[in-house]
Amino acid sequence: MLWAAWLPPPDARPRPWPQALTHWALSFTPRVTCQGDAVLMEVHGSLRLFGGWPALRARVAVQGRELGLAPPAWAPQALAALALARASLPGGPDVGCDALDPLPLTVLDAAVPHAAVLAQTGCHTLGDLRRRPRGAVARRFGAALLEGLDQAYGLRPSVHAWVTVPDRFEARLELPWRLEQAEALVDGARRLLLPLQGWLTARQAGVRACRLRWLHDGLRPRDAGPGGELVWRTATPTRDIDHLQRLLTEHLAHVTLQAPVGELVLDALEVQAWLPQATDWWADPAAAQAEGLMPVLERLAARLGPQRVLRPVPCEDHRPEAMVRWQPATETIDLNARRTACARVPAVGPQPGFLRPQPLRLPVRGHRPHYHGELQLLVGPQRLEGGWWDGADRDPMPLARDYWVAHSPRAGLLWVFCTRPAAQQQEPAWYLHGHFA
Numbered sequence: 473m474l475w476a477a478w479l480p481p482p483d484a485r486p487r488p489w490p491q492a493l494t495h496w497a498l499s500f501t502p503r504v505t506c507q508g509d510a511v512l513m514e515v516h517g518s519l520r521l522f523g524g525w526p527a528l529r530a531r532v533a534v535q536g537r538e539l540g541l542a543p544p545a546w547a548p549q550a551l552a553a554l555a556l557a558r559a560s561l562p563g564g565p566d567v568g569c570d571a572l573d574p575l576p577l578t579v580l581d582a583a584v585p586h587a588a589v590l591a592q593t594g595c596h597t598l599g600d601l602r603r604r605p606r607g608a609v610a611r612r613f614g615a616a617l618l619e620g621l622d623q624a625y626g627l628r629p630s631v632h633a634w635v636t637v638p639d640r641f642e643a644r645l646e647l648p649w650r651l652e653q654a655e656a657l658v659d660g661a662r663r664l665l666l667p668l669q670g671w672l673t674a675r676q677a678g679v680r681a682c683r684l685r686w687l688h689d690g691l692r693p694r695d696a697g698p699g700g701e702l703v704w705r706t707a708t709p710t711r712d713i714d715h716l717q718r719l720l721t722e723h724l725a726h727v728t729l730q731a732p733v734g735e736l737v738l739d740a741l742e743v744q745a746w747l748p749q750a751t752d753w754w755a756d757p758a759a760a761q762a763e764g765l766m767p768v769l770e771r772l773a774a775r776l777g778p779q780r781v782l783r784p785v786p787c788e789d790h791r792p793e794a795m796v797r798w799q800p801a802t803e804t805i806d807l808n809a810r811r812t813a814c815a816r817v818p819a820v821g822p823q824p825g826f827l828r829p830q831p832l833r834l835p836v837r838g839h840r841p842h843y844h845g846e847l848q849l850l851v852g853p854q855r856l857e858g859g860w861w862d863g864a865d866r867d868p869m870p871l872a873r874d875y876w877v878a879h880s881p882r883a884g885l886l887w888v889f890c891t892r893p894a895a896q897q898q899e900p901a902w903y904l905h906g907h908f909a
Contacts, residue, residue, distance in 0.1 A: 474516045474525065474565050476532065476544040477553035480509055492643050492667040494635045496539065499670035500532065505550075505632040508581070510557065512550050512632075525565055539663055550632065551624035555579035555598070569625060573599025582620025586613045598624070637674040641740040643667050650689050650732035654724040657686060657736065661720055664738035665713040671740070678709025678746030682716065683739040688731040696731035704774065707766055707802045709744040715767050722774035769801040778802055790856050792827055792905060821854045822877050824887040824906030831903035834888065841890075841902035844882035852876030856889075874900075877908070884908065 478493065493511045497504045500522070503514040515528060522528040533543045545556035546563040552572060556563040558579040563571065575598050577583040577590060583601065590613075595601050601609070601621060610618055622628035643664045651657060661684055672679060687699040704723050710716065773781040778800040785797050834841040841847045853874035873889040880886055887906035 473514055473548055474519070474546065475512055475514050475548070475550045475553040476546055477510055477512045477550070477557040478536075478541055478544045479557050481540065481542060492645075492664070493539070493541075495637075495641070495643070495667035495670045495674075496535070497670060498635070498637065498674040499666075500528070502634070502674060503632075504635045506635065507550075507554060510554055512553060514550070535666055539666060549624060549626045550630055551580065551620065552626070555624055569599075569602075572624060573597060573602070577601065580620055580624060582617045586617060589613075637671060641668055641671045641738075641743075643738050645736045645738075647734055647736065650734055652729060652732050654727040654729050655721070657684070657724060657733065658717060658721050660736045661738065662713075662717055664736060665716055668716075668738060668740060669711055669713045672711045672743070672746070675743070676746065677743045678711050679706070679716075679740050679743055680709050681705045681740075681742035682720075683741050684720065685737040685739070686729070686733040687735040687737070689734045691732075699733070700727070700730065702727060703741065705742075705802065706770055709746040711746065712767075715770075718767075719770055719774050722771055725775070766801075773800065773802045792823075792856075793831075821875070822851060822887070822908070825909045826907045827887075828905055828907075831889070831905045834902040834904055836902055841878070841888060843886060843888075843904055844880050847878040847880055847886065847888065849876045849878050850885075853890075875905075 480490075480493075490506055490509070490511060494504050494506065497511060497513045501513050501515045501518045503517070505512050519525055519528060522531060529543075529546070536543060543562060545553050545561060546565060547553035547556055547567040548565065552567060553563060555572060555575055556567065556579075559575050561571070576596060577587040577598065580598060583590070583598075590596075590601065595604060598621065601617075602625070606618060619628060623630040645660050645664055647660055651660075664684075668679065668682075681703060682705075683701055683703045685699060685701040688696055702720075702723055704716075704719050706716070706719070769781055769783070781801045782798040783801045785799055787795060787797055789795055834843055834847075836842070837846070853876055855872070855874050857872045872892040874892065875887065875889040878886045878888045885908035886904055887908065888902055888904050890900040890902045892900065
C-alpha cells in the first residue's frame, strides 16, 4: 500500500476545509478517509493510471499548491504517513522503522494521552516505546497504545471508514482579500473546481452546467445587493476543469461587480453519466475530431454570444431550405439521429453550391423565365413535394415544385423551380433558388 496524509496549515487563509479536500483527493483514488483534522488517501491501486508514483506525487504537489496545501507525507501505512505529516517529513513508498523511530510520541494519537507519563520514564520517541516490554506497556497503558503502534509500523492491519460522496456538490471559499474585478474571481474559482473534479470522478459523471455565486462584502453599498451569480454550460458532460476555467474566464469578462466580493460558492447544476473517450484503434475519428473542436466552439460562444456561433444540423426533409437548420454550437445534438437524417435524405439530382435565403420570383416573358436574360432549361424537371405537415403559416410557398438546372447568358448555371399550377392560376410561377459554381 501507499498512503498520503495532509494536515491543514495552521495559519494559512483561506485554508481548505475537509470536505473540499476529500472531494479533491477522490480524483486520485476512491480510498479516502479522515482522521481528526487530517485527510488520508491510499493510492496503490491508482499508480499505473497516473504513470507511477513520481508522476502522481508531482501532480498531487502541483494541484495541492493551488489549494494552498503543503506536499503530503507518504508511507506504506496510514498511521505512518500521518505521523510523518505531523513531523513535517516527506516520507516515501519505502519508509521503514528507521524513519519512524526518531519521531516524538505526540505524532501517534494513541500515545498522546500517555506522553507525559512515558516521558518521565525516559520514553520520548516511538523507537523508545517499541523497545519497552510489551506486557508491561499493555498493563500500564492499555492495549490501545500497542495497537496504534503496531498499525503505524505495519505489524497490524487498520480499518478505515471511507469517505462517501454526497449526491449534490456545493463548495465555498472565503477569499483572503476583497476582490473588485470580476476577472480576479477566476483564481478563487479554480480552487473550487479542483474539488469538483474529484467529486465527478467519484460519481463517474461529468458536469454540463455550473453556477458560480459571489457574496459581497458586509460594507457594500445598499443598492449592491447580497451578491451575484453566473451560470455557464458545456455542450457535452466534462470533467476537464481547465476547459471549465477557460469558459468561466470568457463569461466573467462580461460581468461588472457591484461591490467587493469576499466569498465564492460553486454548485454543479447539471450532472450526467460520463464515459472517457475510447483511445483504441476502433475509435470513431469523426467523434474524436468533434470532441476536440467543441471546446473551441464553446469558448467562442462564451466570448461572442451563443447566437453568433452556429452549426448546421441535417433534418429529414426533402425541401432544400429545410434540409438543414442552424442551431447554437453549444447545444447538444444526437449524433446517431444526425447520421440517420443524413442517410434517409437521398441524393436528388444536382445540388447548387449556394442556396439563396429566400427564393427570388423571376419574371416570365413568353412563358419563359428570365434572369439576366432568357433562361435555357438544361436538366429537369425534378419534382419535390413536402412541407404539408407544417401548415400554410410556416411555409407560404407552394408545397409542390419542379426543379431545373438552367443557364443564364450572364449569370451562368442556376437552380430554378416552377410551382405546380393550381386551379386559380393561369400559369406557373418561376423562382430562383440557388447558384452553381
